[in-house]
Amino acid sequence: MNLEQELGRLREYLRIKPLYWDQDRGEFVWLDTRLIPFEEVYRRTRDYSRVAKAIRDMEIRGAPAIGVAAAFGMALAALYNNAGDEEELIAHLEKARRELASTRPTAFNLFWALDRVMARVESERSRGFDKIVDGVLDEALRIYIEDIKNNIMIGRHGSKLIEENDTILTHCNTGALATAGFGTALGVIRYAWYEGKNIRVITTETRPVLQGARLNVWELKKEGIPFKLIVDSAVGIVFRQNLANKAIVGADRIILTGHVANKIGTYVVALSAWHNNKPFYVAAPTSTIQPVNDPSAIVIEERSHDEIRKIMGKYPLTLDGVDAYNPAFDVTPPELISGIITERGVAEKPFKETLTAIINHR
Amino acid sequence: MNLEQELGRLREYLRIKPLYWDQDRGEFVWLDTRLIPFEEVYRRTRDYSRVAKAIRDMEIRGAPAIGVAAAFGMALAALYNNAGDEEELIAHLEKARRELASTRPTAFNLFWALDRVMARVESERSRGFDKIVDGVLDEALRIYIEDIKNNIMIGRHGSKLIEENDTILTHCNTGALATAGFGTALGVIRYAWYEGKNIRVITTETRPVLQGARLNVWELKKEGIPFKLIVDSAVGIVFRQNLANKAIVGADRIILTGHVANKIGTYVVALSAWHNNKPFYVAAPTSTIQPVNDPSAIVIEERSHDEIRKIMGKYPLTLDGVDAYNPAFDVTPPELISGIITERGVAEKPFKETLTAIINHR
Numbered sequence: 001m002n003l004e005q006e007l008g009r010l011r012e013y014l015r016i017k018p019l020y021w022d023q024d025r026g027e028f029v030w031l032d033t034r035l036i037p038f039e040e041v042y043r044r045t046r047d048y049s050r051v052a053k054a055i056r057d058m059e060i061r062g063a064p065a066i067g068v069a070a071a072f073g074m075a076l077a078a079l080y081n082n083a084g085d086e087e088e089l090i091a092h093l094e095k096a097r098r099e100l101a102s103t104r105p106t107a108f109n110l111f112w113a114l115d116r117v118m119a120r121v122e123s124e125r126s127r128g129f130d131k132i133v134d135g136v137l138d139e140a141l142r143i144y145i146e147d148i149k150n151n152i153m154i155g156r157h158g159s160k161l162i163e164e165n166d167t168i169l170t171h172c173n174t175g176a177l178a179t180a181g182f183g184t185a186l187g188v189i190r191y192a193w194y195e196g197k198n199i200r201v202i203t204t205e206t207r208p209v210l211q212g213a214r215l216n217v218w219e220l221k222k223e224g225i226p227f228k229l230i231v232d233s234a235v236g237i238v239f240r241q242n243l244a245n246k247a248i249v250g251a252d253r254i255i256l257t258g259h260v261a262n263k264i265g266t267y268v269v270a271l272s273a274w275h276n277n278k279p280f281y282v283a284a285p286t287s288t289i290q291p292v293n294d295p296s297a298i299v300i301e302e303r304s305h306d307e308i309r310k311i312m313g314k315y316p317l318t319l320d321g322v323d324a325y326n327p328a329f330d331v332t333p334p335e336l337i338s339g340i341i342t343e344r345g346v347a348e349k350p351f352k353e354t355l356t357a358i359i360n361h362r
Numbered sequence: 363m364n365l366e367q368e369l370g371r372l373r374e375y376l377r378i379k380p381l382y383w384d385q386d387r388g389e390f391v392w393l394d395t396r397l398i399p400f401e402e403v404y405r406r407t408r409d410y411s412r413v414a415k416a417i418r419d420m421e422i423r424g425a426p427a428i429g430v431a432a433a434f435g436m437a438l439a440a441l442y443n444n445a446g447d448e449e450e451l452i453a454h455l456e457k458a459r460r461e462l463a464s465t466r467p468t469a470f471n472l473f474w475a476l477d478r479v480m481a482r483v484e485s486e487r488s489r490g491f492d493k494i495v496d497g498v499l500d501e502a503l504r505i506y507i508e509d510i511k512n513n514i515m516i517g518r519h520g521s522k523l524i525e526e527n528d529t530i531l532t533h534c535n536t537g538a539l540a541t542a543g544f545g546t547a548l549g550v551i552r553y554a555w556y557e558g559k560n561i562r563v564i565t566t567e568t569r570p571v572l573q574g575a576r577l578n579v580w581e582l583k584k585e586g587i588p589f590k591l592i593v594d595s596a597v598g599i600v601f602r603q604n605l606a607n608k609a610i611v612g613a614d615r616i617i618l619t620g621h622v623a624n625k626i627g628t629y630v631v632a633l634s635a636w637h638n639n640k641p642f643y644v645a646a647p648t649s650t651i652q653p654v655n656d657p658s659a660i661v662i663e664e665r666s667h668d669e670i671r672k673i674m675g676k677y678p679l680t681l682d683g684v685d686a687y688n689p690a691f692d693v694t695p696p697e698l699i700s701g702i703i704t705e706r707g708v709a710e711k712p713f714k715e716t717l718t719a720i721i722n723h724r
Contacts, residue, residue, distance in 0.1 A: 037680065038678075171595075202687070204595070205670065205679070205680075206595075207567070207569060207593040207594065207595065208593050210679055210680075213670075213679050213680040213684075214679070217680050217681055217684050218681070221681065221684075226685075228685050228686055228687045229667075229671075229684050229686040229687075230670070230686065230687050230688075231569040231570050231594065231626065231627070231670060231688070232569065232593065232594050232595040233533075233568075233569065233595065233626050233627025233630055234626050234627070234687065234688075234689060234692070235630060236627070236629035236633065237626065237629060237662075237689055237692035237693075238687070240692070240693070243687070264593065264595050264596050265593070265594075265595025265598070267599060267634075268595055268597060268630045268634055271630065271633045271634065271637055272630055275633055300599075308567065308575075308591055309575075309591075311677055311679055312679065315673055315674075315677040316400075317567070317572050317673055318567070318572075318575040318576060318579050318591060319399050319579055319580070319583065322575075322579050323588075323590050324590055324592065325564070325590045325591075325592050325605070326592075326593075326596075327596060330596070330598055331599075331602070
């Protein structure tokens, strides 16, 4: 693919570049989101293990961004290795896939992207070493460009649900910093804003990692979209007092029943909207949809207790060694969800039918 | 009243002394809860304005503690002033009442305690200057001792709702540090623990001021009650996963309809419990009950945006000057509440009847 040409077409939507492929140097580059909004530091590597570490440590986070980064991790594994022949190369890629797959268990896009890269490897296998290497990089670039395009389409479909003077509550960061660029739920908000709609945003701070207070604040300020920051537990009163009239969030994994795994607290956002008769939308690319019907298939990641005990890894807010429970995600049941916005349109209830139709129709 | 004798009777329940009257020095003394759990610093004063500041700045917080502290503030105003006669004294007390009443708008106990002290002033008025002064101090001491006794009775009634092997979710601090001693919702948990029940606690961290992460952790560790700390937004998954089987919280203001104003986030705790068929209890003394039927009478305090922008007043977690919305409380509607535990028993639905009976029956 012609990367420059593709990116040129998307330029007006790419005001923030959270991660990209440096073709001249053959390196993967990403913004370290842990330092946002205080510092804007790009990091770069040729080592796929460094990409795995960046995902594990949440330098790169957000299900779509994780998927794209993992694909580029595979490209690095293909480009830089000691393999002497196709078999050694494929063994090396399998090893890289395992390491990258072990970083975060909930984001479905991670497994989707790794499977897609390995399917490409399979299809190039008979064509020889160089074709496999080229194929992996090409597939990673395709996944990258598609993610941006999908986000823009999600924005286009989702913006139809946004009305003039809406105040939209969102939770966690689902913007450019959670994707290859543009964003999913925050992409819908961004798209509506670019269309000239007069909207406002209320963002939660999103404890423990503060994706709202750090990343949403940074993105919303850059766009000039008016917003207010709230603590996570204020989502109830915000809907009760009619200070927000709809909610849009992203997703880390969606199954065909419409159960949505997303950042811890999404379930209480949905409950709060539902109890006050406000629509609650989920925005995600179809790469987030796991084609199964059993909610118990959704793995919920538990992260370090230090994320709760300390703010940003350094400021203690309780006693050392306090026991905690730190699930990174929760599952919102379909009855609380008004619609699921994908790049192929908005799925409504019954989700089993509409989501199945969406993933089967290309 | 004989303070020493009264306190002696309550000794076994008073393992933490959050505030008290120093009879020898005629001073009001309190633990600065802003520094808990890192430092245990008692502060003391003879200046009622200093008490007002301590309430406003949340050195003293929790509706019952605020009420008791305000009463002691009035005692200081009565003891230390330049009044030449009864009229000047009463004018001075009226001024002190206004200043103390202006500190926090939601906690009903504050107004209840100030009204009670001023009613005592009225009843002593004809007996002369010294009787008024003695009366104010005596009334403050009565309010103090009654609060502890009421907490113990709340614990006794509430503990009947606690079963062996319960895991109880609580939000904000409602323990000794929120009262004259012992606690309301955390008092119920404490009472059940003293009775030997094998229970566990899940406490939210309670952003923005972290009463859970700081104060509950400190109290629960002192008691040896096993607990886990969660971020506020995890209340949904905790009930969904059956990790807690009931919730108990305190209240800053309850009206006769059963609408309960309490720490921001209480409403989403109640919604989360209710959506998962778990009982949700409120524990508070009758001094928290405002005898009105109109929820619009409940004033919701909005506090400084810096509480959200910075942790513990110092560690920044977002950009300077970010606009926020920081309501300190929300209102939980009665349909989500299983019972309201008072020192006179547990009120169940319909609350209008049961709460009216409770406040009219002494």
